[in-house]
Amino acid sequence: MLFTIGVESPKNDNEAYGLIVPALNDDHYACISAADHANDILRAATDAIATVLQDRAENGLENDNIKDLGYRAYQQHPDYTHCDTWLLADIDISEYTGKRQRIQLTTSLGSSLVGSL
Numbered sequence: 001m002l003f004t005i006g007v008e009s010p011k012n013d014n015e016a017y018g019l020i021v022p023a024l025n026d027d028h029y030a031c032i033s034a035a036d037h038a039n040d041i042l043r044a045a046t047d048a049i050a051t052v053l054q055d056r057a058e059n060g061l062e063n064d065n066i067k068d069l070g071y072r073a074y075q076q077h078p079d080y081t082h083c084d085t086w087l088l089a090d091i092d093i094s095e096y097t098g099k100r101q102r103i104q105l106t107t108s109l110g111s112s113l114v115g116s117l
Contacts, residue, residue, distance in 0.1 A: 001093050004071045005045045006083030019045050022080060023068040024052045028061075045089055053096035063096045 008018035016034040019041060024031035033048035035041045053063050071086035 001066070001091055002068060003045075003049055003089050003091055004068050004074055005041070005087045005089055006071075006074060006080050007041060007085040007087060008082045009084050017041055018082070019048065020080065020083065021045065021049055021052075022074045022077070023066055024049065025079075029056065041087070042089060045087075046091060049089070049091050050096075053093055057096045063093055064098070066093075 003021050003023055006020045006022060008020075010017060016036050017038065017040075019033040019035060021031035029052050031048050031052045033044040035044040056063055071088075074080045074083070075086065
């Protein structure tokens with residue numbers, strides 16, 4: 001899935017690049033991060049996206065219906081006017097989508113293992 005990443009460039013040497021992923025911001029989650037150097041932006045944003053998607057999945061929230069509106073929509077939104085650069089990241093979200101299924105395995109020794117897929 002393509003995610004739009006808003007970047008706020010540092011104003012001085014003591015600040016980092018601020019990162020936000022608007023498609024993953026709602027009443028319960030905020031997908032934000034920071035990077036000290038420009039070449040760390042994609043890694044930091046990717047880690048933040050994975051963390052939010054994993055937490056949403058673990059809490060039973062669907063990640064199948066996430067919709068990224070694109071940078072033009074976010075540029076106009078008052079919550080993101082601080083972002084001076086917009087990037088796109090293509091992230092494989094398949095491991096965070098779909099219904100989780102509970103399974104139980106029984107060994108030949110009679111012990112039982114319970115987990116979810």
